[in-house]
Amino acid sequence: xxxxxxxxxxxxxxxxxxxxxxxxxxxxxxxxxxxxxxxxxxxxxxxxxxxxxxxxxxxxxxxxxxxxxxxxxxxxxxxxxxxxxxxxxxxxxxxxxxxxxxxxxxxxxxxxxxxxxxxxxxxxxxxxxxxxxxxxxxxxxxxxxxxxxxxxxxxxxxxxxxxxxxxxxxxxxxx
Amino acid sequence: xxxxxxxxxxxxxxxxxxxxxxxxxxxxxxxxxxxxxxxxxxxxxxxxxxxxxxxxxxxxxxxxxxxxxxxxxxxxxxxxxxxxxxxxxxxxxxxxxxxxxxxxxxxxxxxxxxxxxxxxxxxxxxxxxxxxxxxxxxxxxxxxxxxxxxxxxxxxxxxxxxxxxxxxxxxxxxxxxxxxxxxxxxxxxxxxxxx
Numbered sequence: 001x002x003x004x005x006x007x008x009x010x011x012x013x014x015x016x017x018x019x020x021x022x023x024x025x026x027x028x029x030x031x032x033x034x035x036x037x038x039x040x041x042x043x044x045x046x047x048x049x050x051x052x053x054x055x056x057x058x059x060x061x062x063x064x065x066x067x068x069x070x071x072x073x074x075x076x077x078x079x080x081x082x083x084x085x086x087x088x089x090x091x092x093x094x095x096x097x098x099x100x101x102x103x104x105x106x107x108x109x110x111x112x113x114x115x116x117x118x119x120x121x122x123x124x125x126x127x128x129x130x131x132x133x134x135x136x137x138x139x140x141x142x143x144x145x146x147x148x149x150x151x152x153x154x155x156x157x158x159x160x161x162x163x164x165x166x167x168x169x170x171x172x173x174x175x
Numbered sequence: 176x177x178x179x180x181x182x183x184x185x186x187x188x189x190x191x192x193x194x195x196x197x198x199x200x201x202x203x204x205x206x207x208x209x210x211x212x213x214x215x216x217x218x219x220x221x222x223x224x225x226x227x228x229x230x231x232x233x234x235x236x237x238x239x240x241x242x243x244x245x246x247x248x249x250x251x252x253x254x255x256x257x258x259x260x261x262x263x264x265x266x267x268x269x270x271x272x273x274x275x276x277x278x279x280x281x282x283x284x285x286x287x288x289x290x291x292x293x294x295x296x297x298x299x300x301x302x303x304x305x306x307x308x309x310x311x312x313x314x315x316x317x318x319x320x321x322x323x324x325x326x327x328x329x330x331x332x333x334x335x336x337x338x339x340x341x342x343x344x345x346x347x348x349x350x351x352x353x354x355x356x357x358x359x360x361x362x363x364x365x366x367x368x369x370x
Contacts, residue, residue, distance in 0.1 A: 064229075064236065068236070070365060095355055096355045
């Protein structure tokens with residue numbers, strides 16, 4: 001087998017590898033096309049529990065419950081769901097729970113559907129208002145180190161971090 | 176609509192927890208938290224003072240993380256209604272160690288006893304049935320409540336019950352407010368040290 005035929009590692013697989021390395025076992029999500037590959041891999045992994053949600057704030061609460069019981073959870077959502085989480089993030093703050101969410105951005109790069117833009121614009125500010133640190137990945141090389149550092153900081157010392165995957169990284173949605 | 180429910184909330188929660196064994200409890204903000212505390216403080220109680228609508232999903236995350244221990248969510252009709260979608264999310268996961276109890280007085284007790292949706296006819300047991308719970312019921316007397324409390328979770332769990340309670344409003348019983356303390360106490364009870 002020639003190595004040049006080996007498919008390049010995708011940045012989505014870098015996130016998955018970080019989940020494995022850090023022993024993330026619960027993955028609540030509201031789906032987004034930007035997370036589709038990662039969600040498929042989570043579903044294919046017996047040691048990981050995918051938890052489909054009806055709204056993003058459910059995943060904030062379930063992630064806190066996971067930590068109460070000694071497991072690590074990472075919430076996947078798109079930027080349009082961030083506003084739904086605001087009040088539930090008071091649980092993270094009041095109890096000093098660790099928190100990691102990976103947010104696929106819409107409404108910021110070649111977006112056709114301008115209904116996505118207001119919540120996209122408000123996403124970093126919403127997290128910051130609730131005391132969540134915001135990290136951003138604009139290129140594939142950013143993803144592995146950012147996710148690795150966030151998982152380490154969150155679960156070693158109960159920090160709260162949102163990682164934004166830029167729409168330029170994910171690729172614009174074609175209509 | 177006049178409803179005469181004879182079950183008293185404090186008595187109901189005392190009976191639910193009388194033989195709790197290793198049960199971990201998550202209780203919704205307001206009266207449910209006071210009821211659970213009044214039944215006896217316990218390291219394994221996660222008292223909520225906020226995060227309305229979150230009790231069931233906290234219970235789900237905990238139940239998945241601790242599959243060998245019973246997890247009991249005790250909350251009110253108002254708190255459950257705010258997180259109604261959580262019943263769908265729990266039903267999709269089907270953790271057989273999770274039990275959800277809704278203490279239903281058909282009112283928002285903490286805010287002036289405004290009628291809630293259940294007072295307007297919304298049937299949370301039917302909602303749970305529709306979501307796919309195999310084991311859901313409405314309880315209106317103590318004998319049924321005791322039978323429910325003393326029955327282990329079925330293999331086809333999770334379980335869901337609405338307990339119809341009277342509108343009496345007992346004095347508040349206030350557990351510790353410190354969320355970090357409450358969190359670490361639950362984790363320590365499971366042998367998990369603070370970070």
